[in-house]
Amino acid sequence: MIFIFALWCSIKSPDGVRAYDTPNDAGKSINIEWKLAADDSLLVGYEVFRATNNDTFQYVGNVVSGNRSFKDTKVEDGLAYRYKIRSKTTNEYSDFSLPSAQVVSAPQWYHKGKTITLIGLLLFSSLILGAIVYARKGKHLFIRRIAGLDELDEAVGRATEMGKPLLYVPGLSGMTDIATIASVNILSQVARKTAEYSTPIIVPNRDPIVMTVTQEVVKEAYLEKGRPEGYNADNVFFLTDSQFAYAAGVCGIMMRDKPATNLFIGMFYAESLLLAETGNMTGAIQIAGTDAVTQLPFFITACDYTIMGEELYAASAYISKEPLLLGSIKGQDYSKLIVLFFILVGSIFGLMGNRVIISLFNI
Amino acid sequence: MTHDIWIWAGVVLTLFIFSSLYKDNPFYRFAERLFIGATLGYAIALTWHNVIIPKIVLPLQHHEYILIIPLCFGLLYFSRFFPKQAWLSRWPMAFAIGTGTGISLPLVIQASLFKQLQGTMITSFTFSNIVLLVGVITTLTYFFFSTEHKGAVGKIARIGIWFIMVSFGAAFGYTVMARVSLLIGRFQFLLHDWLGLIK
Numbered sequence: 001m002i003f004i005f006a007l008w009c010s011i012k013s014p015d016g017v018r019a020y021d022t023p024n025d026a027g028k029s030i031n032i033e034w035k036l037a038a039d040d041s042l043l044v045g046y047e048v049f050r051a052t053n054n055d056t057f058q059y060v061g062n063v064v065s066g067n068r069s070f071k072d073t074k075v076e077d078g079l080a081y082r083y084k085i086r087s088k089t090t091n092e093y094s095d096f097s098l099p100s101a102q103v104v105s106a107p108q109w110y111h112k113g114k115t116i117t118l119i120g121l122l123l124f125s126s127l128i129l130g131a132i133v134y135a136r137k138g139k140h141l142f143i144r145r146i147a148g149l150d151e152l153d154e155a156v157g158r159a160t161e162m163g164k165p166l167l168y169v170p171g172l173s174g175m176t177d178i179a180t181i182a183s184v185n186i187l188s189q190v191a192r193k194t195a196e197y198s199t200p201i202i203v204p205n206r207d208p209i210v211m212t213v214t215q216e217v218v219k220e221a222y223l224e225k226g227r228p229e230g231y232n233a234d235n236v237f238f239l240t241d242s243q244f245a246y247a248a249g250v251c252g253i254m255m256r257d258k259p260a261t262n263l264f265i266g267m268f269y270a271e272s273l274l275l276a277e278t279g280n281m282t283g284a285i286q287i288a289g290t291d292a293v294t295q296l297p298f299f300i301t302a303c304d305y306t307i308m309g310e311e312l313y314a315a316s317a318y319i320s321k322e323p324l325l326l327g328s329i330k331g332q333d334y335s336k337l338i339v340l341f342f343i344l345v346g347s348i349f350g351l352m353g354n355r356v357i358i359s360l361f362n363i
Numbered sequence: 364m365t366h367d368i369w370i371w372a373g374v375v376l377t378l379f380i381f382s383s384l385y386k387d388n389p390f391y392r393f394a395e396r397l398f399i400g401a402t403l404g405y406a407i408a409l410t411w412h413n414v415i416i417p418k419i420v421l422p423l424q425h426h427e428y429i430l431i432i433p434l435c436f437g438l439l440y441f442s443r444f445f446p447k448q449a450w451l452s453r454w455p456m457a458f459a460i461g462t463g464t465g466i467s468l469p470l471v472i473q474a475s476l477f478k479q480l481q482g483t484m485i486t487s488f489t490f491s492n493i494v495l496l497v498g499v500i501t502t503l504t505y506f507f508f509s510t511e512h513k514g515a516v517g518k519i520a521r522i523g524i525w526f527i528m529v530s531f532g533a534a535f536g537y538t539v540m541a542r543v544s545l546l547i548g549r550f551q552f553l554l555h556d557w558l559g560l561i562k
Contacts, residue, residue, distance in 0.1 A: 114469070114473075116477065117469050117472050117473050117477070120472050120476065120477065121468065121469060121472055124472075142509060142510075142511075143508050143509070144508050144509070144510065144511050144512060145511075146508075174463070175456075175459060175460050175463065176459070176460065176463025176464060176466075176467055178467075178471075181460075181464075209456060209459060212440070212443060212452060212456060213456060213460075216453075239399060240399045240402045240403045240406070241402070241403075241406050242398075242399075242402030242403075242405070242406065244398075245398045245399045245401075245402040245403075246399075248380070248394075248395045248398050248399065249395060249399050251383070251395075252387070252391070252392065252395045255383065255386070255387035255391075256387055256392075270542075273542070293530075293534065294534050294538060296531055296534075297531040297532070297534050297535035297538070298535070298538070300531060301535070308527070309506065310506040311506070314508050318508075329508055329509075330509060333507055333508055333509040336503055336506070336507055337507075339476070339480060339503065340500060340503055340504075342480055342484075343480060343483050343484060343496070343499060343500065344500075346480075346481075346483075346484030347483075347484045347485045347496055349484075350484050350485055350486035351485065351486065351487070351488065353486075355486070357484065358481055358484050358486070361477040361478070361480055361481040362481075363473050363477060363478070
């Protein structure tokens, strides 16, 4: 009788253990799932054991009660493994579950869950490439007026008239940031103008790689305008990579050299207001451009003109009128139309209780 | 008033930086250059201990000679010091920009496009949902560059710019609040840590 009671009281082992290769990964990982034990609420957790073909089962890890899966990331690709689980309380263990079927870990070349991203990437890229090809055929592509950019010429001209330098701050981000890439494109156009008007341009950098790029860009602009002697390598320099030390340095330049024009174009963070306020106090004409939504309000407040978000990407195309850049802006506009279409259709479907469009974008 | 020399150093440098509110002066210049120099030195030490040693020296000591390839590629950056070979620095630069863009593009499409797109598709007629939908559509129209902002497009874009400005106003207030708390922190340092006037 006591034996039967003890058997009834002992904790139950989990069952339904299933092991499978983790999908869409780089290998070396196996997922193990099981059905929760009937007395799961009384348990501390579950322990997972693993064995290769002929070996004995070894402990590989544990999870707390309520969990029904475990990921084993300490496996070798190509080896067959079996798993079994046991439940545990604070002072006893259940019997082991039946072992899972054999499973082999392998890497996958293609992540099936990201097919929609691939389709999107191909679609948007082909729209942009198509528009670029169209622009290269010499067809006219219209881009609407962008207020802040029309003033760039005036800003460079003002520095020339006053005989003072132009300060160009390419943001605080690295070269992989789209805002920095856009900033470098604009710098190229601005440097052409400063080369043309023989106006000194000062470019302090926070990132060493951005510095090498800005040096190249400014140098090339001066070469293109036939004024290589006008390029001063000392004016395009690395300051420091610390955010506020950089801001202090740029503020110092503004207060000492009193540039007639300040251009803050690229990615900015908390230092944006410090820079724009100091520039404002020195009486410089200021144009800012960034896609940092949190910093735009400060630039709008303290600068004369502000290029907002997407306008920054369109800016270099707008200034240069180069087919390559104009085509890419057109391509982006077509992409926006597609986005608008999906938002409207998805919302109409959603309001009718159909989530088919919404679930298309599950990643 | 404290006798801690480091608090005194902090106070002196804080006041030197505050002096720029009057005009540029030697005290501000000293603090500015000290700040830049110290952070630069710190960054070099950090790079040495967090990058050069653990990612190059130690793996090479453990015979991971494959690292010599990216190491040589990275060293090409130094070709900028030799004008005739400076063009070689473009290779690692092109590699860094190319891989960086390649890695970030799918992530941007997933996080900044698809997830936002999904979040904008409404499933019920509530006030906040309507504001969200109208806000996104009109703002997107503002950033459409292929047509002049005239007629219906102009009106929709105008609504878009209102949405943008309202969101900027909210962001401005929120951030100013954070900046004021930074200033309060500095004053607390001066009045509490240094002068001991407030407890």
